[in-house]
Amino acid sequence: MYKSGGCNCGSVRYKLLAEPLFTHICHCKECQRDSGGAFNVSTLVLVDDFKFDNCTPDTHIVSRPSGNEYEVWGCDKCGCTLAGLSVPPTKQMVVLQGTFDDTSDLDPQAHIWTKEKQNWVKIPDNLPSFEEYYDPVQVWPKSSLNRVYDT
Numbered sequence: 344m345y346k347s348g349g350c351n352c353g354s355v356r357y358k359l360l361a362e363p364l365f366t367h368i369c370h371c372k373e374c375q376r377d378s379g380g381a382f383n384v385s386t387l388v389l390v391d392d393f394k395f396d397n398c399t400p401d402t403h404i405v406s407r408p409s410g411n412e413y414e415v416w417g418c419d420k421c422g423c424t425l426a427g428l429s430v431p432p433t434k435q436m437v438v439l440q441g442t443f444d445d446t447s448d449l450d451p452q453a454h455i456w457t458k459e460k461q462n463w464v465k466i467p468d469n470l471p472s473f474e475e476y477y478d479p480v481q482v483w484p485k486s487s488l489n490r491v492y493d494t
Contacts, residue, residue, distance in 0.1 A: 347396070348443040350418035350425060356396040357425065359443075363388050364435060364487040365479070367453045370460035373407055377424070381461040384440040386449055389490060390428060393436060404430060434491055453482055 349356040364387045374383035401419035405427070406412050415427040428436035440449055454460075454472040466472045471482060480488060 345392075346443050346445065348425070348438070349396075350421050350423035350442065352418060352421035352423075354420045355398050355400050355416075355418040355423075355425060357438075357442075358394050358396055359388055359392055359438065360394065361389065361392040361490075363438075363449065364491065365453075365483050366440060366449050366451050367455050368451045369455050370464065371456035372459050373409075374456070375459075375461075381464050382454075384451060385437045386440045386443070387435050388438055389434060390432065390436050391434075393426065393438065400425065453477060 344358050345361050346359040347356065348359070366384065366386045368382050368384050370382045374385075375381060377383055395416075400416040402414060402416055404412055405415050412430040413427045414430055414432070415424055417424040423442065424439060425442045426436060426438045440446055443449065451470060454466050454470060455476055456474070457466065457472050458474040460466070471477070479491070483491075
C-alpha cells in the first residue's frame with residue numbers, strides 16, 4: 344500500500360496501492376465552489392490503484408456547466424467528498440488531496456485554470472501554470488505517462 348485516507352468521521356476509508364500520477368491545483372470557478380475556497384488540490388491516480396477499505400461510499404453524478412459529468416464518491420454521514428472519476432470513466436481518477444492521511448509528499452506539480460483564480464492567490468514561479476488545462480503528454484513525468492498509456 345502506498346497511502347491511505349478517508350473522510351472526516353472515519354466511516355469511509357480508502358487505500359492507494361501505487362504512487363500517484365500527478366498533482367495539480369485547479370483554480371476554476373467549479374472547483375472554487377466545490378472546495379469552498381480559492382482552489383482545489385487534485386491528485387490523479389490510476390483507477391485500478393484506488394480501493395475502498397471495507398466500506399461503500401455515497402455515490403452521485405455531478406453534471407457541470409461545461410457538459411462534463413463526474414461520478415463523485417464521499418461519505419453520507421459527514422458529507423466529505425473523497426474522490427471521483429469522469430463519466431464515462433477513463434484509466435485515471437481524482438483523489439482530493441486533503442483526504443489523504445499524510446499529504447506531506449504530494450507537492451503540487453502545476454496550476455490550472457489560472458484565468459479564473461482569485462486575484463490574491465500567488466502562483467510560484469517554479470511551477471508550470473496554465474490559463475486552462477494542459478496536455479499531460481507535455482507536462483506529466485514520463486513514468487506516469489508510461490503507466491497510463493502502457494508504453
